[in-house]
Amino acid sequence: MSRRLLLSVAGMGLLSAAGCQLASHDGGDGAVPAGVLPSEPASPPGSSAPPAPPSSSAAASPASGPVPAQPRKVSNPLFSLAADDRLVALTLDDGPDPVHTPVVLSILEQYRLRATFFLIGENAARQPALVREIAARGHHIANHTWSHPDLRGIPDSTVRDELLRTSDLLGNTTGRTPTWFRAPGGDWSDASLRICAELGMRPMGWSVDPQDWARPGTSLITQRVLQTIGPGSIVLNHDGGGDRSQTIAALRTYLPVLLDEGYRFTAPK
Known part of the structure; x- marks a missing residue:
């Protein structure tokens, strides 16, 4: 199905909703950094095999413990990939959820x-087998704090605890220390950016926000993604934090459309 036809169908009955100005749930306002991120594009449909899970020889096992992360230079959040082709990134927040x-x-x-899953520590602690499955399937595991607080209104020591506990848990569970961090709600603070760097992570925002967290309807989620995506986009979706059946239905709808249009998906390293 072409995007034009899909958008025409999705837009029926939604003209008033689509015409409203969207208030960003997880928005950011930083500048798009220059440079192309090293990445491993996923194979398009019809390729011979899905991405191979990491081998035990290529990564540290949970039993041996993750390799400690090295501090990084403090940087602004990444809001899009610097790409001149149809390379995009899909990210999922607030999991892992045992149902969705x-x-x-x-x-x-x-x-x-392949996608990047920004996991909440307390959810990951309840679902360690699911965390390992996400990693074993070749997706990137990333840090979304321990309890999903507004990082702008808590002491620096609490910010550090939120990030450090989550990185330690994810590293010990999968054998891989997270390299990406996302602030809940996209509400970054100086402390969160500094501590993120000190823990060896980089901050990632997004450029496409269909506000699926609010459950506006499958058609509207799909429409927002297809209307706003472009080369280098980072797409925000949610697999946790509530009923995500609309998000799942939207993924089933818009992913094949984007693939038919030549988009390729990557999980930035």
Whole structure:
């Protein structure tokens, strides 16, 4: 189905909703940095095999513990990939969720795509096997704090605890220390950016926000993604934090459309 036809169908009955100005749930306002990130594009549909899970020889095992992260230079959040072709990144926030995350993983496997999962520490602590499954399927595991607080209104020591506990848990669970961090709500603070760098992570925002967290309807989620995506986009979706059945239905709808249009998906390293 072409994007034009899909948008025409999705837009029926939604003219008033689509005409409203969207208030960003997880928005950011930083500048787009220059330079292309090293990445491993996923294979397009029809390729011979899905991305191979990491081998035990290529990564540290949870039993041996993750390799400690090295401090990085403090930087502004990344809001889009510097790409002049149709390379985009899909990110999922607020998981892992025992109901919705496995379905998302199945969809990604169907289309042979890799994504970045920004996990909440306390959710990951309750679902360690699911965290390991996400990593084993070749997706990137990233830090979304321990309890999803507004980092702008808490002491620096609490910010550090939120990030450090989550990185330690994810590293010990998968054998891989997270290299990306996302502030809840996209609400960055000087402390969160500094501590993110000290823990060896880089901050990632997004450029496409369909506000699926608010459950506006599958058609509207799909429409917002297809209308705003472009080369280098970072797409925000949610696999946790509530009923994500609309998000799942939207993924089933817009992913094949984007792939048919020549888009390629990557999980930035």
